[in-house]
Amino acid sequence: MCLLGWGNVNRRLFELLEARRDQLQDQYGFSPRITGIATRRLGWRVAPEGFHSHSLPRIGVRSAAAAPSPGNLREWLKAAQADVLFEATSLNAQTGQPAIDHIRAALELGAHAITANKGPIVHGYEELSRLAAKQGCRFLFESTVMDGVPIFSTFRESLPLVRVEGFRGILNSTTNLMLTQMERGLSFKEALGKARDIGVAESDPADDIEAWDAAVKVAVLARVVMRMAVDLKQIDRHGIGHLTGEMVREARAAGHPYKLVCRASRKGHSLAASVRPEMVPLADPLAHVPGTSSIVYFETDIFPGLAISEIDPTLDTTAYGMLADFVKAVGSNWQKFAFA
Amino acid sequence: MCLLGWGNVNRRLFELLEARRDQLQDQYGFSPRITGIATRRLGWRVAPEGFHSHSLPRIGVRSAAAAPSPGNLREWLKAAQADVLFEATSLNAQTGQPAIDHIRAALELGAHAITANKGPIVHGYEELSRLAAKQGCRFLFESTVMDGVPIFSTFRESLPLVRVEGFRGILNSTTNLMLTQMERGLSFKEALGKARDIGVAESDPADDIEAWDAAVKVAVLARVVMRMAVDLKQIDRHGIGHLTGEMVREARAAGHPYKLVCRASRKGHSLAASVRPEMVPLADPLAHVPGTSSIVYFETDIFPGLAISEIDPTLDTTAYGMLADFVKAVGSNWQKFAFA
Numbered sequence: 001m002c003l004l005g006w007g008n009v010n011r012r013l014f015e016l017l018e019a020r021r022d023q024l025q026d027q028y029g030f031s032p033r034i035t036g037i038a039t040r041r042l043g044w045r046v047a048p049e050g051f052h053s054h055s056l057p058r059i060g061v062r063s064a065a066a067a068p069s070p071g072n073l074r075e076w077l078k079a080a081q082a083d084v085l086f087e088a089t090s091l092n093a094q095t096g097q098p099a100i101d102h103i104r105a106a107l108e109l110g111a112h113a114i115t116a117n118k119g120p121i122v123h124g125y126e127e128l129s130r131l132a133a134k135q136g137c138r139f140l141f142e143s144t145v146m147d148g149v150p151i152f153s154t155f156r157e158s159l160p161l162v163r164v165e166g167f168r169g170i171l172n173s174t175t176n177l178m179l180t181q182m183e184r185g186l187s188f189k190e191a192l193g194k195a196r197d198i199g200v201a202e203s204d205p206a207d208d209i210e211a212w213d214a215a216v217k218v219a220v221l222a223r224v225v226m227r228m229a230v231d232l233k234q235i236d237r238h239g240i241g242h243l244t245g246e247m248v249r250e251a252r253a254a255g256h257p258y259k260l261v262c263r264a265s266r267k268g269h270s271l272a273a274s275v276r277p278e279m280v281p282l283a284d285p286l287a288h289v290p291g292t293s294s295i296v297y298f299e300t301d302i303f304p305g306l307a308i309s310e311i312d313p314t315l316d317t318t319a320y321g322m323l324a325d326f327v328k329a330v331g332s333n334w335q336k337f338a339f340a
Numbered sequence: 341m342c343l344l345g346w347g348n349v350n351r352r353l354f355e356l357l358e359a360r361r362d363q364l365q366d367q368y369g370f371s372p373r374i375t376g377i378a379t380r381r382l383g384w385r386v387a388p389e390g391f392h393s394h395s396l397p398r399i400g401v402r403s404a405a406a407a408p409s410p411g412n413l414r415e416w417l418k419a420a421q422a423d424v425l426f427e428a429t430s431l432n433a434q435t436g437q438p439a440i441d442h443i444r445a446a447l448e449l450g451a452h453a454i455t456a457n458k459g460p461i462v463h464g465y466e467e468l469s470r471l472a473a474k475q476g477c478r479f480l481f482e483s484t485v486m487d488g489v490p491i492f493s494t495f496r497e498s499l500p501l502v503r504v505e506g507f508r509g510i511l512n513s514t515t516n517l518m519l520t521q522m523e524r525g526l527s528f529k530e531a532l533g534k535a536r537d538i539g540v541a542e543s544d545p546a547d548d549i550e551a552w553d554a555a556v557k558v559a560v561l562a563r564v565v566m567r568m569a570v571d572l573k574q575i576d577r578h579g580i581g582h583l584t585g586e587m588v589r590e591a592r593a594a595g596h597p598y599k600l601v602c603r604a605s606r607k608g609h610s611l612a613a614s615v616r617p618e619m620v621p622l623a624d625p626l627a628h629v630p631g632t633s634s635i636v637y638f639e640t641d642i643f644p645g646l647a648i649s650e651i652d653p654t655l656d657t658t659a660y661g662m663l664a665d666f667v668k669a670v671g672s673n674w675q676k677f678a679f680a
Contacts, residue, residue: 020501027500150498160663288624304651323500
């Protein structure tokens with residue numbers, strides 16, 4: 001297996017794979033080996049016998065999940081004999097690159113591609129899904145929305161025949177944490193600092209504050225579970241930058257707290273989608289999603305309302321989403337082992 | 341396919357199969373035929389060419405989902421050449437019979453067994469699961485808890501390696517509807533009448549009011565997702581029979597509404613489980629689950645809190661759970677077709 005990017009996600013994934021080594025062996029007969037790690041700073045590292053905690057390349061904590069130049073990607077994947085690529089480079093919301101190229105290269109070489117990067121779904125979902133099917137590989141991306149909570153896999157594997165008419169939810173942890181902190185007395189700036197301190201904020205504040213992260217998640221959900229291609233420009237996007245602590249506290253006190261609400265629904269053959277701060281009545285469960293928790297309600301032809309929510313996620317859950325994708329990709333019948 | 345029991349669930353399933361016939365054919369290449377229908381009143385009906393709406397046996401609406409004598413079950417399954425048995429007979433919470441015998445017979449004959457009946461999970465889960473695995477068949481029961489919302493399938497197919505430490509939730513529609521109606525001014529008796537009118541109440545009021553239905557669901561969840569065998573006697577069970585409309589309204593007004601809360605958690609190698617009316621603070625999302633809606637929060641080693649909830653279910657969702665089980669049983673690779 002190859003790890004491309006060495007930020008929080010792939011580091012946690014590495015630790016999780018080590019921590020769950022015995023369980024993977026016992027339950028599924030898997031004995032995964034990480035033979036490639038690549039970052040912009042370190043270049044293309046290969047260890048045919050497998051990297052272990054003690055043999056990890058020395059990389060500063062802040063080296064970020066950036067991609068090295070694409071020229072050597074194929075050589076690296078070949079040298080590492082990759083069966084699986086874990087793609088965790090930085091999001092480029094405008095083009096999805098270079099992550100699309102990384103995933104395409106892996107699939108062309110016959111490796112499964114697993115990503116936590118939303119860009120390739122927004123900009124390359126159809127091409128990459130077709131390529132994966134043609135190559136007999138999987139292209140999986142559970143960790144792109146709600147930190148590895150099984151949303152895509154639930155629709156794919158547990159909800160046959162269901163048509164999703166729309167959804168609404170709270171999908172950006174940073175802004176929800178900030179709103180919660182502002183309700184408790186902090187100013188906007190203090191709340192942003194708090195989100196940074198605990199490590200949930202995106203490196204560019206605009207991604208959270210101006211609701212880019214939430215809008216990209218709306219596009220990913222719409223593309224995959226509603227099967228509707230969405231241009232980010234189509235999403236009516238409003239951030240929380242104009243909200244002061246006082247406004248947020250007053251709204252909560254008046255029984256209509258502010259939440260950054262994501263919405264999408266079918267309008268004929270097109271999609272109406274928005275992300276904006278809304279004053280939510282207390283009778284709405286969205287009003288009671290605090291801190292870094294998140295929630296999404298789906299409206300479907302079978303279930304009038306089906307909601308999934310995650311309470312107080314840890315950094316492990318994003319890495320777990322990639323691990324779960326790995327188990328699904330490699331062991332097509334794993335559930336039989338797990339449940340027999 | 342054979343339908344055993346002809347109450348609401350199997351009738352709706354029959355309609356849903358007819359309504360989704362083209363979709364099943366287009367997406368999965370399935371062309372299901374119902375060749376057997378059996379009820380206590382009608383006996384063992386077989387139609388090798390398949391039952392259709394116009395050829396349905398005439399059965400009164402209130403004939404209930406009761407089982408005929410077990411003696412002819414095997415002959416019926418053989419005559420109908422059953423590949424799948426849909427078992428929807430009445431719950432016997434104390435023994436799980438005769439549903440266990442029905443399911444065992446189907447599996448022994450090499451047919452998949454799909455049930456909406458909780459009794460066989462509480463009293464026969466291990467035996468029937470082993471038998472199914474040995475026979476290369478599936479034993480599936482998504483509709484036993486939360487009306488076909490994919491709980492079991494999500495844990496089985498989407499959450500590898502995850503260990504469930506406990507759960508809590510609202511799992512009985514009738515009592516939750518009653519509490520909501522009492523909050524709005526109805527007496528206990530009026531609220532029970534309302535639940536009966538809309539068709540959610542169990543035929544024996546004690547099943548709902550004395551929390552038997554909720555307790556059985558706790559046992560089913562614990563058995564399957566926590567892999568802990570639970571005797572119903574172990575569950576600390578308290579119903580809502582002592583609550584008056586006034587008590588319920590006062591509790592809501594005081595900011596601690598009553599909810600019939602189900603709980604289970606590991607205590608070493610054993611399970612602590614309860615069902616009881618609790619006064620829930622308004623900050624708890626359980627306080628905002630109205631009417632026939634339901635919710636369950638799982639505490640796991642990976643996800644500190646993962647919640648699934650269903651809002652305003654219709655009678656279709658239980659039947660849908662069986663249809664989804666059918667797709668999973670018959671088309672092991674169906675998700676590839678669905679998502680390619």
